[in-house]
Amino acid sequence: MTGSENSKPGAPAGQKNTAADGYRDTVFLPKTSFPMRGNLPKREPELLARWAALDVDGKIRDAAEGRPLFVLHDGPPYANGHLHIGHALNKILKDVINRSHRMSGYAVHYVPGWDCHGLPIEWKVEEEFRKAKRDKDSIPVLQFRGECRAWAGRWLDVQMGEFQRLGVQGEWSHRYSTMDYSSEAAIAEEIGRFLLNGSLYRGLRPVMWSPVEKTALAEAEIEYHDHTSTTIYVAFPFVKDPTPDHGLDGVSAVIWTTTPWTIPANRAIAFNPEITYAVVRVDETGPEALLAPGAKILVADSLIETVCRDSGVLAHHVLCTMPGSALAGTVAAHPLRGQGYDFDVPLLAAEFVTADAGTGLVHIAPSHGEDDFAVGRANGIEVPELVADDGKYFDRVPLFGGTHVFKAAEPVCEALTGAMERSIADGSAPAGLVSRSSIVHSYPHSWRSRKPIIYRATPQWFIAMDDGNHIRDKALTALDDVTFVPAQSRNRLTSMVAGRPDWCISRQRAWGVPIAVFVHKETGEVLRDPEVMQRIVDVFRDESADAWYDSDPSRFLGNAYEAADYEQVFDVVDVWFESGSTHAFVLGQPGLRFPADLYLEGSDQHRGWFQSSLLESVGTRGVAPYKTLVTNGFVMDEAGRKMSKSLGNVIAPQDVNDTLGADILRLWVMNSDTSEDLRIGKEILRQQGELYRRLRNTLRWLLGALDGFTPEEAVPYEDLPELEKWVLHRLTEFGRLISDAVETHEWVGVYPALHGFCTTDLSAFYFDVRKDTIYCDGADSLKRRAARTVLDHLHRCLTIWLAPVLVFTADDAWTARFGEETSVHLQAFPKLPDAWHDAALGERWVTLRAVRRIITTEIETARRSGNIGSSLQAAIDLPVFEDQAGLVAGVDWAELAIVSQAELSVIPATVPVPESAAGGVDVALPCGLPMVTVAPGEKCDRCWRVLPEVGTNAAYATLCLRCADVVEKGLTCAPVSE
Incomplete structure (x- = not known):
């Protein structure tokens, strides 16, 4: 840096000029109350208290009157535990963008929000019940909902305090939450919009289901982990061939699956008309093989060797081949026929079937797969309900009733092995287990319970993507007008919207906003009456959604309908629908507007909040709820690993606040490439602390060198030396850089560049060059006045530009000069004269x-x-x-x-x-x-320059002429010592 305040020009930092103590008091050494050490963990809470006493937030609101709006709508974090480092990253980014827009002349009313319903909170409350040895199912629903509301409320308050400790500015007294009565009413009203426009329907189809949590899950609630699954080849004997010359008599179609538990739900086999299939005769088998010599099987021609190897077939002969199209109209029997599975298994064409693995024939269980369901629905195939909400087969399921699906591999294989043995004994076509193995593969798990999930067909409430409302097409069209930062993230969201199924919005839980609709018991028709819907919304607004559980249905149905004729739906709505509809009850508030200028969340929200908000808004209003989407990456440890308590690599924002200070965490965010995954750890934070120290020292030296500066000292631009004009030119470059970042929301690299300016252009160059002038020139020196004029601009610009990031330090650096009754956060970004910009x-x-x-x-x-x-x-x-x-x-x-x-x-x-x-x-x-x-020459005792002129003024025999003149005229910082 520039040396300590006790250093003279050219002296090593911290070394006193002991040879010239007689002139020490004549040198303008830096003087400031701004300390060298920030002591941020102690100082930051003091500043928060000072801002509250000054009512800085109120002054910010007052200053916003009449300004153009900038609206960043807050994606609600979940009110369930302390903040993690990802929360801090996201909220700090939002805060920097909000503050920079405010300081650029916009009115910014940032309303923080919280997501307060749903399974994670239920899970925690249930844990408390279990600890107290209480059965959750014995708790009245309203009492249980009250416990959940209290839990969420406690954590909402904790998180609010933690966000404020990070220096995040917002209208905290006007925060929103999805469990506010008005919010619950608005969410119910949004459900009603889909009800009334016809897009809400109840249907039976497979959804991602958690047997542990006993509810449907959204895609955003899924994570993938390695899982070991049993794999099986199974033979289905043909029983019908409309073209006998194909030679399928006595032949069995063989399928391969990683989910043996779905065999009871099999209702068809899919083939691809473009694949060539072969009838293969087994000639020789190994000792462990289940197929007998002479057995004939049908598989894809290109997969014969793989199937035979996996099945213990040592020798085989291809009897004939045929195109897949020849299989149209053929029918097989279920391998467990005669044991409660006495139905036909038709072979159906499907383009998704490939010959990349397996057998080229796909077992179809319409209850347990999206492709399976689509094939079944297109061909009128039954969709059986065989698995209960806890993952066990219903008792009525032959052979397997009461067995959990994740424990069904053994009994299913055992039953299929018996079937194969019987088919061999009676000389019929193979039927049953051909072979079994295991595979480790990536498998979907619930991110809450960390347990594997299943696809399970259940009656659920859906929002149609492709009905007369054309939500999918409208959403894709709306995205054409949305700006994406980074630009490549557009592809992710558009591809997800293009390929997603209908939106399953129902959950079989208690804590949430109920899907408040009525279904006619006899006809199954959903009641679509706007007056009934309005009564529901009005009651929810006054009494909360609890009213749905403790009111007689006639209260909502009115006199036009007989309550006994209707079923009241008690499923709650998916929390992604709730958060996706927050625009409906937040953006209409004073000082906000719809659509929002910006949504900013992590990259996972392309399948979460970004998408649910888009679909909800397009489905009810026809437009996207945002103009721009900014995506930040995930936070990893220093080695690039995901953070986990078991690895001991978790960095908690509260710990950083208490040890280093929130400004260090904020600086880490803005020094990172937030569009990619970020890394953090003790060494990275130590490095950020060093970068912070350099910035702080720059501000401190500026303040010290500006001691006593007054506006009357300032020099007009045209009279400045060339070096000072160059510094002002550099300021205009950074002013434009920051202005561009404000408009584009692309902040990556901005603050590292500003740090480089402070350390390289200023501390290591300009300050170093001008120290002699500032310390040793007379107070009336034009060059010294010019330098201090530029230092004045530098202090104002740097402090204000750093304010959105180093919210505490910048305010300290501002008030150290301008007094405790003001704040840098009430300042605007400086408007620098165009004349200062000089590219040449x-x-x-x-x-x-x-x-x-x-x-x-x-x-x-x-x-x-x-x-x-x-x-x-x-x-x-x-x-x-x-x-x-x-x-x-x-x-x-x-x-x-x-x-x-x-x-x-x-x-x-x-x-x-x-x-x-x-x-x-x-x-x-x-x-x-x-x-x-x-x-x-000789060394001047005041400025240390070596010049032949030293000693030519007899009155000051150890000074150069410049220093002698300054001392003689008394133009120094203090009276000359006798």
């Missing part, structure tokens, strides 16, 4: 600084060799090429290189300069290598 000047100083690097490199070489001590003991002779002398003219090279004396020598020929001399900057150098010698 910027290019010139790129060259001049490259020349300076050549000089300082040679000085360092001379210092290491022992020819000189400090750079102020040096004199330089810089050879300048004759045709380029103008590039280095008009510059005080002694001052710029921080040497005592400098001369330029014009040389006629080009002298090669090492490529490394310019410090890696690609510029054409206008000079050769300088000559460094010991400066002639």
